[in-house]
Amino acid sequence: MMKVVSSSQLPRGNPRVARTRANVLAVARGLLPEVGVDGMTYSLLAQESGVTRQTLYRHWPTRGALLFDVILHGPEVGYPEQGTDVRTVAVAWLRSLRAGLSDPATRAAVLAVTARADHDQESARALVQVGVDRHAALNQLLLPSGRQLTADQYTLLYSPVMCRLFLELREVSDEFVDTVVDQWLATL
Amino acid sequence: MMKVVSSSQLPRGNPRVARTRANVLAVARGLLPEVGVDGMTYSLLAQESGVTRQTLYRHWPTRGALLFDVILHGPEVGYPEQGTDVRTVAVAWLRSLRAGLSDPATRAAVLAVTARADHDQESARALVQVGVDRHAALNQLLLPSGRQLTADQYTLLYSPVMCRLFLELREVSDEFVDTVVDQWLATL
Numbered sequence: 001m002m003k004v005v006s007s008s009q010l011p012r013g014n015p016r017v018a019r020t021r022a023n024v025l026a027v028a029r030g031l032l033p034e035v036g037v038d039g040m041t042y043s044l045l046a047q048e049s050g051v052t053r054q055t056l057y058r059h060w061p062t063r064g065a066l067l068f069d070v071i072l073h074g075p076e077v078g079y080p081e082q083g084t085d086v087r088t089v090a091v092a093w094l095r096s097l098r099a100g101l102s103d104p105a106t107r108a109a110v111l112a113v114t115a116r117a118d119h120d121q122e123s124a125r126a127l128v129q130v131g132v133d134r135h136a137a138l139n140q141l142l143l144p145s146g147r148q149l150t151a152d153q154y155t156l157l158y159s160p161v162m163c164r165l166f167l168e169l170r171e172v173s174d175e176f177v178d179t180v181v182d183q184w185l186a187t188l
Numbered sequence: 189m190m191k192v193v194s195s196s197q198l199p200r201g202n203p204r205v206a207r208t209r210a211n212v213l214a215v216a217r218g219l220l221p222e223v224g225v226d227g228m229t230y231s232l233l234a235q236e237s238g239v240t241r242q243t244l245y246r247h248w249p250t251r252g253a254l255l256f257d258v259i260l261h262g263p264e265v266g267y268p269e270q271g272t273d274v275r276t277v278a279v280a281w282l283r284s285l286r287a288g289l290s291d292p293a294t295r296a297a298v299l300a301v302t303a304r305a306d307h308d309q310e311s312a313r314a315l316v317q318v319g320v321d322r323h324a325a326l327n328q329l330l331l332p333s334g335r336q337l338t339a340d341q342y343t344l345l346y347s348p349v350m351c352r353l354f355l356e357l358r359e360v361s362d363e364f365v366d367t368v369v370d371q372w373l374a375t376l
Contacts, residue, residue: 107306114354115303118295124357131356152367155356159347166302167350168319168343169312179340186374 021059021069024049028070029105037067037112037123064122064129067113071130074106084144086188087181093138094161094177101165111166134158147188157184209247209257212237216258217293225255225300225311252310252317255301259318262294272332274376275369281326282349282365289353299354322346335376345372 027049031040042063046053060066077099080092100106113130116123135154142148149157160180164172215237219228230251234241248254265287268280288294301318304311323342330336337345348368352360 111303111306115299117354117357118299127355128357151356152364155348155352156368156371159351160343162355163347163350164343166305167315168339169305169316176340180344183344183371183375187371 020051020055024051024056024059025069025073028066029074029109032070032112033104033108036108037063037116062122062125064126067109067123068126068129068133070109071106071113071126072133074100074103077103080141082141082144086142086145086147087185089138089141089145090157090181090184091177093141094158094172094180095174097158097161098165098172098177101162153184153188157181208239208243212239212244212247213257213261216254217262217297220258220300221292221296224296225251225304250310250313252314255297255311256314256317256321258297259294259301259314260321262288262291265291268329270329270332274330274333274335275373277326277329277333278345278369278372279365281329282346282360282368283362285346285349286353286360286365289350341372341376345369 042053042056046056080096083089113123113127117127139148161172164170216233230241230244234244268284271277301311301315305315327336349360352358
């Protein structure tokens with residue numbers, strides 16, 4: 001089975017650059033639930049992470065790009081493996097989504113970016129990009145199954161988990177994940 | 189067919205009281221997309237709607253209660269009718285949801301309440317209450333069909349529309365509504 005690149009792995013290359021990125025992202029993730037997106041200015045982030053604002057802009061030319069990385073490069077939550085069985089991959093995917101969104105910084109970033117997307121182009125771009133990236137990542141995991149999901153199919157799979165967490169403020173149980181995947185598979 | 193009470197009808201009773209409520213809600217809906225939830229204080233709302241803060245507190249003891257009404261008492265968008273056919277009612281429900289969320293004040297209120305629910309009890313209560321209220325309202329429409337939806341079934345129905353609108357920032361087409369309902373019915 002092919003090794004899949006986890007969303008939370010940092011880019012290779014110059015180790016000092018990679019360390020700087022990882023450090024800044026960790027600081028940003030710590031700050032976000034406290035100060036919110038509006039409060040997390042590049043000035044504050046530079047001060048707290050001990051790099052210059054110029055360095056921040058070199059890594060993340062827009063705050064949308066930074067928020068994108070904050071959302072996707074969270075703590076390691078057990079990234080799912082590729083597989084031949086669509087059900088197995090889909091269940092693992094939704095459990096991984098649930099785990100990722102149990103992290104306060106990821107939660108805060110997703111909520112903030114979503115709320116701002118109506119009036120802020122950078123947030124809108126980050127939000128759409130996260131969705132496109134995750135859809136592609138799931139299709140990558142599904143390669144051995146021979147099945148690739150359309151945008152509609154992807155939406156139907158992840159939506160109930162997002163709404164249960166963010167709108168209903170309820171736990172996502174293993175049973176709920178199974179129910180979602182069962183219904184989803186019925187018409188796939 | 190029984191007449192169904194629309195979510196946007198105002199309470200009957202004293203007409204002056206009803207007028208005051210309707211007026212304040214209209215002002216609140218106008219302010220919200222401009223000033224946000226944080227900016228929409230009872231002081232500002234009292235000033236803009238020409239009533240005292242005491243009157244506001246009498247009608248809405250908490251801002252959560254006010255936000256609940258702002259979300260649910262939007263412009264009339266064609267509230268669905270009761271029906272014997274589950275598919276017909278479900279399609280009408282999702283189209284009505286789409287129409288309601290195309291209103292900027294409703295959108296702004298839903299987004300703000302969702303983003304705040306993580307750290308603000310009032311917003312969390314308003315958000316959960318909206319969901320419970322809508323689930324009950326849909327079951328009311330489904331009475332003639334003899335079918336009543338569980339919480340899981342309700343989540344599976346509305347979630348894809350919410351995520352398409354608020355996370356993917358895409359239009360909800362009639363075809364997408366049909367796709368959602370078809371899949372949903374397959375395992376109902």
